[in-house]
Amino acid sequence: MSSPFYIYAMMKPYEKLLQNNKAWAEGMVTGNPDYFKQLAGVQTPDFLWIGCSDSRVPANEITGTTPGEIFVHRNVANLVINNDVNLLSVLDYAVNHLKVRHIIVCGHYGCGGIKAAITNHNFNQVLNMWLRNIKDVYRIYRTELDKLDTDEKKANRLTELNVIEQVNNLAKTSIVQKAWKHEQRPHLHGWVYGLNNGLINPVFDMPAGTHIDTLYEYDDL
Numbered sequence: 001m002s003s004p005f006y007i008y009a010m011m012k013p014y015e016k017l018l019q020n021n022k023a024w025a026e027g028m029v030t031g032n033p034d035y036f037k038q039l040a041g042v043q044t045p046d047f048l049w050i051g052c053s054d055s056r057v058p059a060n061e062i063t064g065t066t067p068g069e070i071f072v073h074r075n076v077a078n079l080v081i082n083n084d085v086n087l088l089s090v091l092d093y094a095v096n097h098l099k100v101r102h103i104i105v106c107g108h109y110g111c112g113g114i115k116a117a118i119t120n121h122n123f124n125q126v127l128n129m130w131l132r133n134i135k136d137v138y139r140i141y142r143t144e145l146d147k148l149d150t151d152e153k154k155a156n157r158l159t160e161l162n163v164i165e166q167v168n169n170l171a172k173t174s175i176v177q178k179a180w181k182h183e184q185r186p187h188l189h190g191w192v193y194g195l196n197n198g199l200i201n202p203v204f205d206m207p208a209g210t211h212i213d214t215l216y217e218y219d220d221l
């Protein structure tokens with residue numbers, strides 16, 4: 001006869017995920033029998049999280065929140081790109097249907113996407129296209145960044161500047177500007193998470209209604 005532990009050890013990695021899921025679901029209803037009934041009823045998160053895909057930066061765990069509290073979009077280096085239909089669909093749904101009050105762009109120190117973007121390495125086609133957006137952020141702040149004496153310092157500062165630029169990119173969308181005009185929300189925040197200490201560094205806030213470069217402000221919203 002095999003012990004349950006032996007069976008668990010022999011499982012394929014993805015089968016362990018399913019096994020863990022069963023244990024987790026059972027644990028949740030042990031504490032509150034109606035947990036899933038309540039959660040399935042309605043989704044009313046106050047927050048949209050735009051974070052990095054990095055497996056070490058899970059939105060719920062690092063903010064001590066539970067399912068239902070944060071609407072999440074993640075991509076490499078937490079970018080807000082104005083022709084990314086995926087990002088824009090999430091943004092539209094979060095702002096116009098879920099009515100989120102805050103949007104958080106959260107980068108993290110030690111981000112592989114940021115580090116890759118400051119090299120000259122050819123990552124071939126698709127990744128080059130994506131990382132180009134980070135190179136563009138570097139170029140805007142080149143005077144400041146070039147003064148830093150190590151690649152690590154440059155990457156860390158670029159990570160902070162990148163979330164500031166992505167928050168600015170959110171403010172440039174008509175989706176955000178329209179909600180600002182009519183509902184005085186959402187407030188925008190740029191944060192950077194520290195992989196080495198688990199702490200979030202809030203680097204930038206843009207309250208609803210902030211005026212940006214007039215070239216980007218739409219009329220008739």
Ligand SMILES: [Zn+2]
Nearest residue numbers: 052054111112
């Ligand atoms: Zn990253």
